[in-house]
Amino acid sequence: NAGVMQNPRHLVRRRGQEARLRCSPMKGHSHVYWYRQLPEEGLKFMVYLQKENIIDESGMPKERFSAEFPKEGPSILRIQQVVRGDSAAYFCASSPEGAANEKLFFGSGTQLSVL
């Protein structure tokens, strides 16, 4: 049973470009979470999704950031017109149904560097 798969592991973008980060949850998991981690800091919640639904996006910046988890395929975190402050590690986690009472499993993260 493969774990949570994130790609790419490293992504370099110039200011103004778009970044697309992908996350395939563990098999059988229908809940996905995205977190951002700045150097020497903890993980900041961004968004919580189930298949085809955004459950909680209270941690997502209102502009330039969007997330989706379609019926088929991976979850995508999209950052438009990236700025240097977007440079961070972005982690995806998944859990089975009923996330409130389940363990979270993390992917290896995508390190985004904005030049």
Place this chain on the structure above:
Amino acid sequence: GIQVEQSPPDLILQEGANSTLRCNFSDSVNNLQWFHQNPWGQLINLFYIPSGTKQNGRLSATTVATERYSLLYISSSQTTDSGVYFCAVGNSWGKFQFGAGTQVVVTP
């Protein structure tokens, strides 16, 4: 939202020593988990422990939900225990908040 505080922020241990990490949270939670982030950035789930006590090898954890805290015990520490330990708490609809972490360095 729920506030999560971890202490101490940093811990330096001699190999073989024991230690206790603490996580305080500000409201009732349905879910509490401990994670270890190793020096390569990988996050490993150590415990799912909304209440009670669990043990896994040299690690154990206790959560006292009524008093809103959890403790992670590391016994006979090894250099591979180095990294950052995070506590994360979840509410009834599944959103998880992380504490700022405890940076642990185990020296030979």
